[in-house]
Amino acid sequence: MNTVSGMALRKLSEVEPGAMRAGLLAVLVHVIFFAFMIFGLNWKTYPTEPVMVDLWSSLPPAVQPATKAAPPPPEPKPVLPPPEAAPVPPRIETPPPPPKPDIALKEKTEKPKPVEKKPVEKKELVKKEQEQKERKEKERKEKEQKEQALKEQKARVAAEIAQLQREQQEANVKAQAKAAQAAAQSRLANEMAEYKAKILAKIRRNIVMPPDLPGNPVVEFDVTLLPGGDILDVRLRASSGFAAFDSAVERGIFLSKPLPLPPDPTLFPKFRNLSVKVHYHE
Template sequence: MTAKKSANDGSPYYVPPEPKPLPSFLLAVAVHAALLAFLAIGVSWQKVNPVSVEAEVWDMSVQTAAAPELPPEPAPEPEPQPEPAPEPPPPPPPPETVVERPAPTPDPEIALREEKKRKEEEAKKAAAEEKKRKEAEEKKREEAAEKKREEAEQKKRDEAEKKKLEEAERKKNEAAEKKKADAAAAEKKKKEAAAAKAEAAKLEKFRQEELKRMAGAMGSTGTAVKSTGPRSDGGYIAAITAAIKSATAYPGNTDVAGNPRATFRVEQLPTGEIMSVRLVKSSGVPEFDRAVENGIKKASPLPKKKDGTVERTLDVNFSMKDYD
């Protein structure tokens, strides 16, 4: 058994000494014995037969009218002597006094341990409830985050599907537009080809006619080239020379001794379009000859005279120094 702490050992608790049980036990035995004796006396007193008492009761409140005189009353008989009244019963015994035993004072160490245990259980319970609450909140946050992530993914999928449909629609429209444009381009190209073919046929026919005419003229006189020379119109010659020179690009070196010169014969239609270019006399520099020939072809159609006519055959002369 734990030793009791005294009031002088510095402890905040004071435990009084436990009372001895023997005096209390003897007192309880005496009280019970007195109670049993009182009960025996009471039972025996109740067995005495009570004395009977007879009495007449007169009602003096009733008044009657005057009655006739009555005969004289006989002498009253002697009244019986009343028996002595019985002794009053003894007062009931006082209730038994129950001596309550003082409750034992709890051990402060046990109380401290129980209080500590109770606080620990409350702390554990509070910690468990807090943990449960945090888990519920965490689960709720995770569910909200999962729902938000699913909504974002669904939105992303919807946007991707929408973009895919838009892309497919755009490609479909582009394909339709391209097909339409290709059909239009093919139709236009077909028309242009047909027009070019017709124009080429027309030009070829005209060229053949001109060649025949020129051949006939040359066969009859022998002087068609000389008679169609452009020496008679200086402005016309200058315009043709300027057009061919602006269309000619010679990247080579023009600082050559002797000033090489190339002569070309050009045949053109009445519209100024060139039918043929032939090198009559080379300059001795093939690169320069090719550059001048290409320039003549690029200058087509050539300028016309003031009256709107052209020389059908031209002798064109170009020197290398002309391109300095």
């Protein structure tokens, strides 16, 4: 470059004195341009590449380098005079794209972090606990109400069953009492009929019937008795139309005392006043 500048200055000085300044300016512009080309294109910094390291548990055996014959020394080249450098026209080059900031590189290399969920606020937790507590309390009350209703229903059913049982027992008692009363009445009627038949049979045995009475006349007397069967009074209620037959029956009644009575003294009132009806023919 010094040779080129000297030659340019020598030519300028030979041409004309006023062109020397123009040549100096041209040389200065070329020097600045070459400096810009050399230093301006190397300002960009590149990140260092990562270094890969292999870890060995033991060192591999050393490889013995093969012995080679030393190459012969190169032949010296003839020195040629440097050619004259032609002036290089200025080139307009597009500036390189600006480097991306480290933040963008980090965003690409780093994975997005998952968004952490915010913790539930205390008010919401308290509200949920309160709602859960109210729901449990409601369920408990509903369960108690169902159990109470079931108990009341069972109590009503038991009361109805007990009432039906009492009514059935009362009906059974009434039926038994009625049956017992009917049996007692039947027994009393049978006993009274039995002893009236005995009284009538005893009286007929003591009657002396008058002979040859027409038809079958009937006479009726009212007899009043005393306890033990004694006769207190005898009265004629309905005559047979034959005085002899009426007198014979009255004598037979007196001759039949004491009249047979039931052993139960409670039945004596039924025999105190007797109606004795006698037929001429049995």
